[in-house]
Amino acid sequence: MNKSMLSSDWFDRAQNSIPGGVNSPVRAFRSVGQSPRFIARGQGSHLWDEEGREYIDLVGSWGPLILGHAHPAVQEAIVKAAASGWTFGAPTTGEVELAEQICRLVPSVEKVRLVSSGTEAVMTAIRLARAFTGRDLIIKMDGCYHGHSDGLLVQAGSGLLTNGLPDSAGVPDAYARLTLSCPYNDSATLEALFQQYPGQIAAVIVEPVAANMGVVPPLPGYLATLRSLTQANGALLVFDEVITGFRLALGGAQQVFSVQPDLTTFGKIIGGGLPMGAVGGKRAIMDQLAPLGPVYQAGTLSGNPLAVAAGGATLTVLEQNPDIYLHLEQQASWLSEQIRSAAVQNSISVTVNRCGSLLSLFFCPDPVHNLVQAKTSRTDQFSRFFASMLKQGIYLPPSNFEAWFLSALHREEDITRTAVACATSLQELSSREV
Ligand SMILES: Cc1ncc(COP(=O)(O)O)c(C=O)c1O
Incomplete structure (x- = not known):
């Protein structure tokens, strides 16, 4: 492995041999205007990219990893x-x-x-x-x-x-x-x-x-x-x-x-x-x-x-360990509430939808019960929010229309750090909107 190559270098190289550089389109980070991180390793609720940067992972390989990485x-x-x-x-x-x-x-x-x-x-x-x-x-x-x-x-x-x-x-x-x-x-x-x-x-x-x-x-x-x-x-x-x-x-x-x-x-x-x-x-x-x-x-x-x-x-x-489901419910519910109140404090209109350990943040004021309503989310705001979260070490799905997945190995400190990062990202959004 060439350790001097960054994720962006790998992505450039990948485009020559893999269509779009990825083996599944949702990985491409296109809709959030970035290039994907190449992942070197995962442990528990955390991921490390090729550059050695650590993230709290809220993708969990798009759902399979309810027990976190390398359980x-x-x-x-x-x-x-x-x-x-x-x-x-x-x-x-x-x-x-x-x-x-x-x-x-x-x-x-x-x-x-x-x-x-x-x-x-x-x-x-x-x-x-x-x-x-x-x-x-x-x-x-x-x-x-x-x-x-x-x-x-x-x-x-x-x-x-x-x-x-x-x-x-x-x-x-x-x-x-x-x-x-x-x-x-x-x-x-x-x-x-x-x-x-x-x-x-x-x-x-x-x-x-x-x-x-x-x-x-x-x-x-x-x-x-x-x-x-x-x-x-x-x-x-x-x-x-x-x-x-x-x-x-x-x-x-x-x-x-x-x-x-x-x-x-x-x-x-x-x-x-x-x-x-x-x-x-x-x-x-x-x-x-x-x-x-x-x-x-x-x-x-x-x-x-x-x-x-x-x-x-x-x-x-x-x-x-059936209490895993209770843990997931509590963590996800607390996180949703924190996001809602940070949004109110920063005068950003959001709708947080959640069921168990699945949640989404729509940038729109009204409830989302179907596709037409989901599409009213301001994806430009999501892209800025996503970039800020990534910078703070929180790896979210690179799309406004995908679920955030919590795992049993997300500890209180992970969720607290995620909530703090959400509040910071919403505050940044709010100052840009003014
Ligand atoms: C609800 C649902 N059904 C089917 C699929 C397809 O599964 P796979 O990607 O394993 O083919 C997905 C993938 O995300 C899904 O979310």
Whole structure:
């Protein structure tokens, strides 16, 4: 490694061999007008870049690291598994134990198939829903992100929203037309779509707490209405819990809001930071998958032993320490309050949305319940806020429309330092605005 090279040098070099210099667009720091930091190491709640600068990390690899970086139990599980070889293309006992653990923790999941990413999990859920219902149309919500498969890049959040892309190029119209989109938190429009397309909708897919247009929690009763509308119209309800699964509670958002979907997709925490996703749900639907049923899905590295070991160890630590969720709730709630009061003191209009350990700061005065409202956030203010936070050693997601993720290893001093940095950044903003 060339220690004299800065992150910016690496980024210049990366542009020659990697499109845009990054392997996922959300990492590019483009929307905040900066170039990305190249990360050398992570430990607990902290990160170090190639220049040796230390940061409090509020990205957590975009969600998987609920136990922070290099957690000893997860590290030990990975090292132990690697000593026996890391892929066989044949069943292993760890997969069975992890599947049983998921079914135990998430009661709506009777059977589960392990895949290698959240994108794959959602692709499989949609295929299953279409096969099970014999219908083609799906409904997603504006601003929700469900991975980068063709049919789900319609009005999507995350990197598309950050980069201002309504949809992706390269998706055939005929395919995109099978996806209907509807505002989040708006059950009247959803009901109207069911009336407009009777007997044609296979599934409604939703992030039960939207976290890819910034964090947007469901309004009271919204998820229950989705449940009853789908049931009444013979469609399946798919909860995309790639972010919320095992983060809001051991049983995910469906436990917190007491609504059971037909299918659930997982990713991120389920692999403990190694590549893994999963789709699970009712036995009758899951048994449509090959080799039992006619719905084909496969993966060379599905149920990879290292990912299974990391995911299983992560879920076990969470299961054995349920007070982690209380700790996360308290830290995130305190931080949100501090940001709100610093904003008031500095006369900056903000809306802080939070659910459990997920939070977002929108630079707008009014509540944010959907994509249209999220987009009223002043992203110019966010960019300045982001730059100030980074300078103070706080590593936030480089987009106004992504969630901040807290981990169990964020100690009181990390959160206090973060709150102080937020107050300083808001004060700087306020003095510039005058
Ligand atoms: C809710 C949701 N679903 C699906 C995905 C896709 O997961 P992956 O990036 O593992 O393919 C993401 C990724 O951020 C996500 O947030």
